[in-house]
Amino acid sequence: MPQHYLGIDVGTTAVKALVVNELGSVVGEAESPLEVSVPRPGWAEQNPSDWWHGTVHAVRAACAQADIREVESIGLSGQMHSSVFLDDSDTTLRPAILWNDVRTTVQCRLITDSIGKTGLRRLVGNPALEGFTAPKLLWMRDEQPHLFDRVRSLLLPKDYVRLLMTGEKATEPSDAAGTLLFDIRRGCWSEEMLDALQLDPAILPPVLPSTGVTGGLTTAAAEALGLRPGTPVVGGGADNAAAAVGSGVVGQGAMQTSIGTSGAVVAPIERPRVDPAMRIHSFNHAVADTWYLMGVVLSAGAALDWFRRALSGPSGMPPTYDELTSEAAAVPPGADGLTFLPYLTGERTPHADSNARGVFAGMHTGHHRGHLTRAVMEGVVFALRDSLELMRRLRVDATEAVAVGGGARSSFWRRMQADVLGVPVVTVGPQGGAPYGAAVLSAVGSGGLASVEEACGAWIRPLDRIEPDPETAATYDEAYERYRKLYPRLKRHFSEQAQDSSSPP
Incomplete structure (x- = not known):
């Protein structure tokens, strides 16, 4: 039976x-x-x-x-x-x-x-x-x-x-x-x-x-x-x-x-x-x-969902995920210098900072919607890398990463994970x-x-299974360094902003 x-x-x-x-x-x-x-x-x-x-x-x-x-x-x-x-x-x-x-x-x-x-x-x-x-x-x-x-x-x-x-x-x-x-x-x-x-x-x-x-x-x-x-x-x-x-x-x-x-x-x-x-x-x-x-990472898929909803027009209909991903894929890795911190609701790892907030940094007139989308998606994966880097300091690494969740349905996002994290993604x-x-x-x-x-x-x-591409991974290493340096420079601002917003008028 x-x-x-x-x-x-x-x-x-x-x-x-x-x-x-x-x-x-x-x-x-x-x-x-x-x-x-x-x-x-x-x-x-x-x-x-x-x-x-x-x-x-x-x-x-x-x-x-x-x-x-x-x-x-x-x-x-x-x-x-x-x-x-x-x-x-x-x-x-x-x-x-x-x-x-x-x-x-x-x-x-x-x-x-x-x-x-x-x-x-x-x-x-x-x-x-x-x-x-x-x-x-x-x-x-x-x-x-x-x-x-x-x-x-x-x-x-x-x-x-x-x-x-x-x-x-x-x-x-x-x-x-x-x-x-x-x-x-x-x-x-x-x-x-x-x-x-x-x-x-x-x-x-x-x-x-x-x-x-x-x-x-x-x-x-x-x-x-x-x-x-x-x-x-x-x-x-x-x-x-x-x-x-x-x-x-x-x-x-x-x-x-x-x-x-x-x-x-x-x-x-x-x-x-x-x-x-x-x-x-x-x-x-x-x-x-x-x-x-x-x-x-407190805001992962939620960060992309927020960005998508923010693009809703008068009809209230946001672009589809496929449309946004297609535009992002046409932008080179590193989003031409545009960086996004996905701290829309604070962040847990590695900062444990409820005051942290989302940030676009490095924006210029040459950037368009595809750059913004790619920066959001890269920012989420950079946040995952923050955790992996802490693990590596404890001498814990991986031979491969199993991707799960809604983001795993996107081959573009899985490819990005492989290149940013430096391990095969399955x-x-x-x-x-x-x-x-x-x-x-x-x-x-x-x-x-x-x-x-x-x-x-x-x-x-x-x-x-997606293997990391060494050339793209090197580009992402530089982009990750830009990302990593932003939070320490903004931490005091986040704290002051939180105090200002909680102060009585």
Whole structure:
């Protein structure tokens, strides 16, 4: 009888479900959209019950498309950092505070002052940034103490869905690593961090392996999902870790570059390494005894989308991506000296500067729309290179980069990545992203395959490969140097501009 595995990703904009057969082929997939609430500027929240409703809808639709009513196991993936607060009856106390919520600047400063940068580097391997989980918990203690006093459990999005599926509370290392409460080296909650922040360790769930079975579907959950009671649910992985598994990026020497709304560079490593200045993230992978370095570009595909929308005429119809890409391709590499900083919403790696803003530099009358488009696309890839250069300083490099996300659909952008990053760029199939990685983890967890590495080798195949062109790469090296020098010269201006805009009239 054919075997099937289910992967679920609890994302920010949608819950996605994907059914994979024993050959690794996707036979059913569906998604259910999610809304993000913005009660105040800089805040971002979701109702955790919406994740469950979205999961039910997406799973039923994907299984109907696959024409199945039973799967061997279920793997979970989800947005990192976002926080679910539960009382003693496992009822949510307030909407979940999401990863892109920036209300916790004061709490981040408190954490840094209390622990020190050296302490953060030693204990959790990452700086205190607004996106992480721990600052959200401290914000609740400071601003909503009546609710904080009732917190008995803290869960991450995929783990809340796990609770409703199995009745069990659990997480796994790749998601725990994004809380700022997890010792990435020892693979356990950091008692020293919890003590310093005066947080009760009892509110944190057990940490089980990413391929470990964390429970089985309850009768009620099975009925809601249309699946068999007792179906095993495995640990799964954080979205970036699961996406890396889904593209076969599971061992040192591989690298994943992502251009979606945001961008990321993910490079697995065999032992934990932390940048001395913590400019790049260091997390546990969803693969046993493996970690990964990750750099984040806050506005990647979003930068090109912003530029495209800015070109809308009176009709409101912007040019197509194909039109813009064709014009950009007619412009030489380096955009005839035009440089773009894609910091439209600040930047994470390497600057961790929420005040940074987008910039066109070097513009003259000889530039036209194609130059502007090319500069935007180059700026995004230069931002990816910033992360890769930090990794190289830690003696982590790649023999090739697997391109994923919407930007990977553009052969022009993939060619640009190869030339700027100086490594071959490949695409792989199936292109299922994080839910596909979750399905891989579920197959390993239920014994369908012996290891994540074996599963990736059997199921994931290369589709396309672009080698760097040495001459073009040399041109981009010069353009990247122009790009790299801009931020230090503008940092003070960004800070002053932010102060001016926040000052009362």
